[in-house]
Amino acid sequence: TAVVHDLAARIAAMPPSSVAAVKRVVDRSLASFDDGLVAETDAFGALTAGGLHIVRMERFLEAGGQTREGETDHWDALVEAMFDQPEP
Numbered sequence: 001t002a003v004v005h006d007l008a009a010r011i012a013a014m015p016p017s018s019v020a021a022v023k024r025v026v027d028r029s030l031a032s033f034d035d036g037l038v039a040e041t042d043a044f045g046a047l048t049a050g051g052l053h054i055v056r057m058e059r060f061l062e063a064g065g066q067t068r069e070g071e072t073d074h075w076d077a078l079v080e081a082m083f084d085q086p087e088p
Contacts, residue, residue, distance in 0.1 A: 013083050021047055056082040 011019060021043040029036025047053065057065075063081035064070025070078055 010083075015052070018047060 025036060025039045025043055028039040059081040060066075060078055063078050064074055065078050065081070
């Protein structure tokens with residue numbers, strides 16, 4: 001269906017290292033909640049250590065992230081702001 005295709009396209013647009021980290025964290029959390037929390041903390045540290053998240057977070061904030069209005073009325077725009085933008 002179109003919904004599944006759209007979701008798959010969004011996941012494909014995400015950084016592969018982030019997708020892999022989410023999969024690892026989910027797998028660990030299914031075995032043990034405590035292990036899942038540790039895995040989440042470890043993955044967050046590893047993914048942010050290189051600084052590649054900064055540009056996406058800046059776009060998120062510029063689009064209204066961390067504001068009541070942005071996060072209640074413009075969630076789709078906030079999510080889109082974090083994806084890499086295609087070159088014109």
